[in-house]
Amino acid sequence: MSRPKASLRAEQDDLRSRMRDRGMTHQEIAAEFARRYRFRPRAAHRHAFGWTLTQAADRINAYAAEHGLDPTGKAPMTEPKLSELENFPRSRVRRLMPQTLALLAGVYGTDVHTLLDLDDHDHLSPSDRLLLTSMGASAPAPAPSAPPSRALAGTPPLARSAADRSRDRPARGPAFDLVTWPVLAVGQHEPVEERLRHVRDQPRSVDLVTIALLRQRVEDLDAQYDRTPPTELLPEAGQLLTLVSYLRSQTPTMRLRRELLTAEAEAAILMGQLVWDASQRRDHRQAHTYLDRAAAAGRELRNPIAEGLALLRSTIVALHGERAPQTALDLARRCMAVTEGSSDVLAGLAALHAAEAYAMQRDTAECEQLLGHAEHLLGRTDAADEASYLYSPRHIPRMAGSCYLFLGQPRTAEELLGHAYSHLHNPAKADAIVLGNLALAQIRQGKPDEAAHAFSQALDVVTRTRGGGGITMAFTISRELGPWRHVPAVRDACDRLLDVMAPPVPTTP
Known part of the structure; x- marks a missing residue:
């Protein structure tokens, strides 16, 4: 800005x-x-x-x-x-x-x-x-005279007169204590944990506020997914999905059941991602089970966004896990059909993955046609699209670079991938894939030193996020760098991979 x-x-x-x-x-x-x-x-x-x-x-x-x-x-x-x-x-x-x-x-x-x-x-x-x-x-409010510096960030405000406080005090609603956030303020101010414990014992007491808190917690975990090891998120995500499903089976009203079904779809999509990521993209069956469950919930709700997102995640599993381009292509087409007229973002991302499926089949013409279609769809994205949060301008060069790598055009892939990752001071899991593909493009052009540098950057991301896709990519790069093990930069990067994957040594008391 x-x-x-x-x-x-x-x-x-x-x-x-x-x-x-x-x-x-x-x-x-x-x-x-x-x-x-x-x-x-x-x-x-x-x-x-x-x-x-x-x-x-x-x-x-x-x-x-x-x-x-x-x-x-x-x-x-x-x-x-x-x-x-x-x-x-x-x-x-x-x-x-x-x-x-x-x-x-x-x-x-x-x-x-x-x-x-x-x-x-x-x-x-x-x-x-x-x-x-x-x-x-x-x-x-904090004292206006306090200088906004790192050293004083969060410093409690200076005391003010009663008149000042009365002018600043909003007239609306009961007092709200942030220290005990999140709370339910329906006359009770009880912590969320107590509320959820209560609805487990008394499932018919569930209400819209409780459902909002459950959905919010699922979204909190989803926001952490990109920069947190999946094994840290799996236990709570599984518990939330189980609780939501149980509450839905016990809820007396249709309105509450629909809200819980929406929460169930969101939690099942998250679980599909986490299970697949935690297994280093090997447990395709379990991931598909959760994602199919989410897609079914979306269809029952007649919600094309929920169903389309589940189909998009299934496409990724088929494409990069099972290495089944035809299956992935079928899923991507279903996603595009379901989300047509509802979300240009989901339809555009599905088109990108369909292009990648054609690239895996070495069909250049169909691949490039779909890349153009995806660019058209994503180019007209606006804030009214419920899935707009999923889109980043880096999606197109990232996916196009992957496509040209599959098509055997590493130079074009390198040009596209060179600027397709986010700033590495705060990397996302997808950055490990981008940097890994960049390293592969450089390897296939006979550039071992440049590839070793990109490989080291990818390992930086893997070390911080422990993403399953990044780990799998790292081993692929290490194998392809085999002929250049005598190059010092390559040798150091490959040795570092072993250090990254080694379990932590327990400290002696």
């Missing part, structure tokens, strides 16, 4: 200072920034403090760690993610979750409702709206 011009920053600083000097509250400053500069509510509250995206992300991560919301210290908020949250629903963020809003409200010292406008409400699910209705005021 481009930074505002110096003159604009100076104007905003002057406005902020004048409003503070006149005793105006943070809420009033944010409202004026939203009106004058047409900021969305979340951006307006950040600018009301004068924080950059980096400074705000630092404070959010520090706040989360301070309140036990980030026990592993992974600092998940980044500048791009915060920018997308501020621009929802016109961004790649799939869902503006109540948990995220509560975290932002705690940092900005405001009420969750002041961080939403009509456009946001129009794109919230009914269960999320119900949960947000039960949430009220948060902690007071």
